[in-house]
Each structure stands twice: as C-alpha cells, then as structure tokens.
Amino acid sequence: MALSLRRTGAGPTHIGKSCAKQSTEAPCAGYTATRSGQFRYWRCSYKEISAKAIRAHFGATQHTDQIHARVGGQIPYGLPEECPAGNLLLMLQSPPSSIETKASWAVATVALVTMLMAFGAAWITAVALKDIAAEVNGVRSIPALASALAWLGSGFGGILMGRLADKVGTRWTVICGSLMIGLGLAISTLGPPWPLWIGHGLFIGLIGLGGINAPMYIYVSRWFDRRRGSALALISSGSYLAGAVWPPVFERAIAAFGWRNTMLCYGLAEIVVILPLALIYFRAPPELILPAASSDAAGGKARVLGWPPNLVFGIMCIAAVLCCVPMAMPQGHLVAFCSDLGINRANGALMLSVLLGTAFLSRQIWGAISDRIGGLATVLIGSAWQSASMTAFLFTQNEVGLFTIAGAFGLGFSGIIPAYVLALRELFPASEASWRIPTLLLFSGGGMALGGWLAGLLYDHFGFYAPAFAAGVGANILNLLAIGILVGRQRLRAALA
Secondary structure (H helix, E strand, O other), X not given: OOOEEEOOOOOOOEOOOOHHHOOOOOOEEEEEEOOOOOEEEEEEOOOOOOHHHHHHHHHHHHXXXXXXXXXXXXXXXXXXXXXXXXXXXXXXXXXXXXXXXXXXXXXXXHHHHHHHHHXXXXXXXXXOHHHHHHOOOOOOHHHHHHHHHHHHHHHXXXXXXXXXXXXXXXHHHHHHHHHHHHHHHHHXXXXXXXXXXXXXXXXHHHHHHHHOHHHHHHHHHOOOOOOHHHHHHHHHOHHHHHHHHHHHHHHXXXXXXXXXHHHHHHHXXXXXXXXXXXXXXXXXXXXXXXXXXXXXXXXXXXXXXOEOHHHHHHHHHHHHHHHHHHHHHHHHHHHHHHHHOOOOHHHHHHHHHHHHHHHHXXXXXXXXXXXXXXXXXXXXXXXXXXXXXXXXXXXXXXXXXXXXXXXXXXXXXXXXXXXXXXXXXXXXXXHHHHHHHHHHHHHHHHHHHHHHHHHHHHHHHHXXXXXXXXXXXHHHHHHHXXXXXXXXXXXXXXXXX
C-alpha cells in the first residue's frame, strides 16, 4: 500500500512504493522546517509505530510545516496522513542548526597547510627565473612559460580531478597530487626548456595542483554554511602564504645549493607533509548534496540574475581571465623587475614576500566582508583596488616606493578568487559545484598563465616591464566592466524583488 501524504506545498501527494517494501539500508529521511527557521530531522526504518505518534512528535506545527522526504530517489513533500500498522518507526533527532563545527575549522586549517606546501613548488621557478634563463641565453619567456604551464595545467586538471574527487574522495586526489608535484620537480631539474615545461605543465600543474586546488575549494565549502566566505578565504590564502614564506627560503637555498637541488629537496618535503595530513583529516564532508531540481518540475527554465545560468557563468569566467592577467605579473616577475632596477635579489624576494604576506593577512578580512556583502560585490571592490595598485607600478622605480606598492597590491587582489567561488555557491545549486568551481578556476588559472607568460614575452621584445604592466591595467579595466554589469544586475533584481 502506498503511503499517503498531507499536501503542504508543491510536490506529489503519494510515494509510489510502500514503505514496508523499502530496504532498511536506505530509510526515509527528511527535515521539518518550523516557522522559526529551524529544522527537525526524522528517519523511518519501517517498524511499527502509529501515525498518531508521528503527529504527537511534530506538535502543533504539523499543518504548516514541510517535510522533504527522500524515498526511492523521489523528493515528495508533506506530512504522513495515514500509515498502516507495521510500517514505520520514526527515529527523531535534532541536528545542529549549522553543519559548522570545530572539525570544520580543523579541516580548513589542514587544507591551508596543504595549499601552502603544494603551491610552494611553483615559486622556485619565479625566484630562480634569471638563473634558469641564463641557461637558455637569457630568454626569460622560457622559465616564465614553465610557471604559466603550471597555472594552466592546474586549471584543466581541476575540472578532471574535481569530478574524480566526487567519486573517490578528495583524500585520494590530494595524495596523488602531492606525489605528482614531487615527480614534476624532479623532472624539471633535467633542465630547460622541455623537461622544465613538462615537469611544470603536466606533473606539477595538470595532475599535481589540479588534484589539490579545485577539489579543495569544493571540499572545504561543503564543511561550512554560515561562514563559507571566511573559510574559502582561509584556504585560498595557501598560495599567497606560500609566496610569503618560501621565496626568501628559496633565494638562500638557490644561492647555496642551486635551483636544481632546491627543487629536489622541496619535492621530498611537500610529500612528507601533505600525505599524512590527507590520510588523517580529509574524510567525507557533512553537507548533503541533493540533485538539482529539473526545469520541468520548476515550471520553467532556471534563471540566474534573470538571465540564462550559463550566460552569467560565462561572463564570470571571462572576467576571471581578465583579472588574473594583471594579478600574475607582479607575482611572477617582481624579483626580476627589482633586479633590473638595481635592487638585489634578496630584497626582491623579500618584496615578493611582503606582497603575498599582506595578501594572506588581508584575505581573512576580505572573507568576512564577502560574508556580509556577497561574492560579486567583493570581486568588484578587489578588482578596482588591484587596478589602482597595478597602475602605481608603472610610475614607481625606487625601493621604498615599490615595497609600499607591493603591500598595497597584496591587500587589494587577495580577496578576488575566493569571492568568485563564493559567488558561484550563492548563485548556482550546490550540486553543480563539482564542475562550475573547477571550470572557473581553469579560467582564472588560464589568466594567471597568460599574464605571467605575456609579461616575459613583452619584456623580451621591449627590454623593460612597463608595456607588460600597461597591458595588465587594460585587462583589469575590462574585468571591472564585466563584473560591474553583473553587480548592477544583481542590485536591480534585489530592488525589484
């Protein structure tokens, strides 16, 4: 006999199969939403209890509350109206009002350490850019292309590994990624150009960072619901914390042992750190991912900001490329830029650490801001700040001024990428996160790759960095236009709602 439901909202009024026929390995489950906004959880494992007892538990709110019960792959709505004897046993419990716990922040902290170690590998080439270029007649575009391939590879790899992580678990993609980063560094020591390009593009980027970066964004976002923006800001700080911590260390190591030995030693160190952390901490996240509602069930096609979802998503991806082109230029070329101005490499590496250290510190502030004003508005503010700082690089040549601008640049750009990810989670269903987030990170990684390579190419052509920085400012202005359109659309829809 079918279980009849009292209709309290849209949805079917019957479940097609009898509860008595359902396997006890997949019990009915759902939430009762009360007027106060809280949820009460229930399950049934098909032993005897009366419908009267069910109503007694739910109390006076039974006529207005809504239960989402997942049975046999369907999600009907309502409260049990009649239930034959021998069918149901409700095991009622009240879970926390939020999925966030101390364990959520422990996972986020471990994810930060993982990103710190994984992204450290790419900074060796940035610090040793002139040393590596010296082996190929001083052509800086060759080591710059290696760094670009690492970014680009991580973007493509994130799409593949994001889907794989949904199937096998983030733990295993992270472990694989750490091993491949170590292997990529070892291959890169065989010298420029091809071993360096293959080691960075395929092993460090595509498989290594691809298995860690995008899956980690998705994974950590599923541990949070209230302070998701702050959590995403924390873990995304890993790449900038790596830039703050490792360049001075690498500068001394390269001076003492050479860039090849530095790569070999660091590859071993990151495996030793990441592998046990992944085994211990990266278990299944608590967030329940329900399938996205179909268009037919919703009565029409889904819209985002009143537009087709993929149109909005496409604008965000293009904007990500345009903001990451200027973002990559100082990060990849600041040490070499300082050297051209007569500033020694140690101070250049320290300046890079200042840039990325302020990015790490301010990113937590941007995370709190994005939790209050939303992802898109945060992207717009950060992009405007980045554009102003990038322009200042064109007009500053002295060491003190460059330290100041490097710090300002770090303060501005640091909140942009996690704000993009937060905007995706705000605008699109959680069930689409496993492909939308890696795809956006592919475009942002492509922008980072393009920016780093373009700066090296323009330097090789003109002999100085001003044309490259000017091109970065132009790309940033286009980004402001794209994001400004989306923010304006969002504000307009909110005003009309």
